[in-house]
Amino acid sequence: MLERLRRRLYWTPRQKLSTWIAVTALVAGLGWYGISELTEPEDRSCATGVARPAGTEECIGVNGDGYDFGVPGLAGVAGSIGRENAALKPGEYTTVAVLLPLTAVDGGTRVKVLHELQGAHAYQYRANHDSNSETPKIRLVLANSGKGNAHWETTTRQLATMTGAPDRLRAVSGVGTSSTEIRKAVTALTGAGIAVVGTTITADDIANGPSTGNPYPGLARVSPTNTDEARALAKFGRVDPAKALLVQDTRSGDHYTDTLKAAFAASLEGAPHEAQLFTSPADPTQEGTTANTFQQITHLICDTRAETVFFAGRHTQLRQFINALGARGCIDRSFTVLTGDEGSYLGSDELLNRKALKARLTVRYAALAHPDAWRPGPGREVPTTGGSVVAYTTFLDDLARTSQEPVPLADGQAIIAYDAMAMAVHAIRQATPRGSLYPALADVVTQWPQVKGSLRVQGASGWICLDNYGNPYNKAVPIVELAQDGSQRFVRIAWPEGEPPSASCLPPKQG
Incomplete structure (x- = not known):
């Protein structure tokens, strides 16, 4: 206590001046640092x-x-x-x-x-x-x-x-x-x-x-186009509209889904039942609550005579739908799900329940390309055109x-x-x-x-x-089936026109 009092009483003017200068410099430095942080733009490169x-x-x-x-x-x-x-x-x-x-x-x-x-x-x-x-x-x-x-x-x-x-x-x-x-x-x-x-x-x-x-x-x-994919799928599967049903997303503004459901609806003219609807999240890669909706839709599908289900939606909802359909009540009946090229995501989707594919359920999609489409295989000929x-x-x-x-x-x-x-x-x-x-x-x-x-x-x-x-x-449309182990098995090539193009490959006049 006495030592602190002695220092206060006996500070020399030089010591006081030095201390003031040091404090002033510190405050000024901090001030300039703060100003520079506020005025100089952050490097966001x-x-x-x-x-x-x-x-x-x-x-x-x-x-x-x-x-x-x-x-x-x-x-x-x-x-x-x-x-x-x-x-x-x-x-x-x-x-x-x-x-x-x-x-x-x-x-x-x-x-x-x-x-x-x-x-x-x-x-x-x-x-x-x-x-x-x-x-x-x-x-x-x-x-x-x-x-x-x-x-x-x-x-x-x-x-x-x-x-x-x-x-x-x-x-x-x-x-x-x-x-x-x-x-x-x-x-x-x-x-x-x-x-x-x-x-x-x-x-x-x-x-x-x-x-x-x-x-x-x-x-x-x-x-x-989605229309060509749908035409190829329908001609490949020879689908009977009387035994088919459409499940579609109601979220608008997604051009893939909007045009796919229109193309599927055109292929199902005369089908006895209205489409079953679901609404995906604004970001369709998110899970949302659609899994609950699909659980209900599968009950309604069991109430119909449908054998083929056309699915118009993105891959996350497609996976949820397959999982739900694999746990359906009418497990004694067989179903085939047909969809667009978003089905290609399923092979790497870890949330897909592979057991669903063993429940008398076949999932096929119109792929954009497949490694087996243009190479010969047992019992499979490559088209000449x-x-x-x-x-x-x-x-x-x-x-x-x-x-x-x-x-x-x-x-x-x-x-x-x-x-x-x-x-x-x-x-x-x-x-x-x-x-x-x-x-x-x-x-x-x-x-x-x-x-x-x-x-x-x-x-x-x-x-x-x-x-x-x-x-x-x-254009060639490979039809691919999701195998029971989750692999993507090539079935065969389908064509929007029903058969391969001629050797000349000249499109006909339109309009």
Whole structure:
């Protein structure tokens, strides 16, 4: 106590001055630090061309340097793409972007995204190394539209700025979900004069056509429409409408579901019962409460004479419906569930009750591609038109050269993405004038009407012969059955027209 009093009484003026200066400096420093934190913007960059928009931690944008967008599962393929791009010389390439929800959180979409990137990269490698030195070479970039494609606008706006040097963006592939966000993205990209090749979009209303005109100038697709899928399924199954029933989602704005239920309803004209309805969550990858609804619907199905159930909905609700139908009361009766290409997700869905498939229940879906469709098997002949063993074998060779590990092919995603890149490269090189290094942007979008006949694309999923509106004509539709062990077993190829295309593969006149 006396010591503290002595120090207070005997502080010298110099000590007091030094202390004041030190305290003042400390306060000033803290003040400037606080001001700088408030006035200097936070660094939200993730990589070249990629940043975190305000209000989200997702890394959104476009990159071709090997960045994996914070998704470890994409590191291998992103790195391989980055190395291929780094080997290109300035001025010798054009760019193709793959637009996908790279930072999706649900497992099914993440698997789909990975396989699509692997397929796209396999064709990039072929285009740059095994095309008889054709030009231009192809730079591939990854474009992230975010979870649920919520950031489509940010990314498509960035893509629209990349059509000049040094990128010379000439096409966008991917755009693989038939959703409102993707429709807006396609509208924005084609409105900017950029060619778009849809991989797995099947909605009839995200397409050009004789009844709708050309709302998406420059859009082409490698997958059949939902209407063509439904026609192929109905002709394959020879379904009796009197013994069939439709189960459909009432949530509107989902272009896949909306057009699929319309196509199924047209196939079931004359069916005795009205459709059974359910409403999925706003985000259909979420579980919601639809499992409870399906438990009730299965009771009502048992009250009918139905043998075939057409299901129009997304894969999460499809899995819930199958699980419920496997535990139905009328277990003595057999049922077949027919659905669209969303059924391809079921093979990797860990929440699917495999025991349901042993309860006299058959689940079949119209796939976009399947590894057994174009290779011979016991008791199974490959069609002489509509596709080829050679094209599929070439795909396998290209995939093996670019992937360090085996790529699962049963979901068809790698196959269809490979074909979409083949389409994009075909259009880019066909539009390149002799003696030029690359085509004008406006010339690429005019190529689609000529992709037919001898100028068709020999896709790994089958021939791609486009009509004048950019839609594939009579495209092969593999019918796939979900086996009791959860594997995806190829049944056979079905055709929207009932039989394979002629050798000429020229679409008939429309309208």
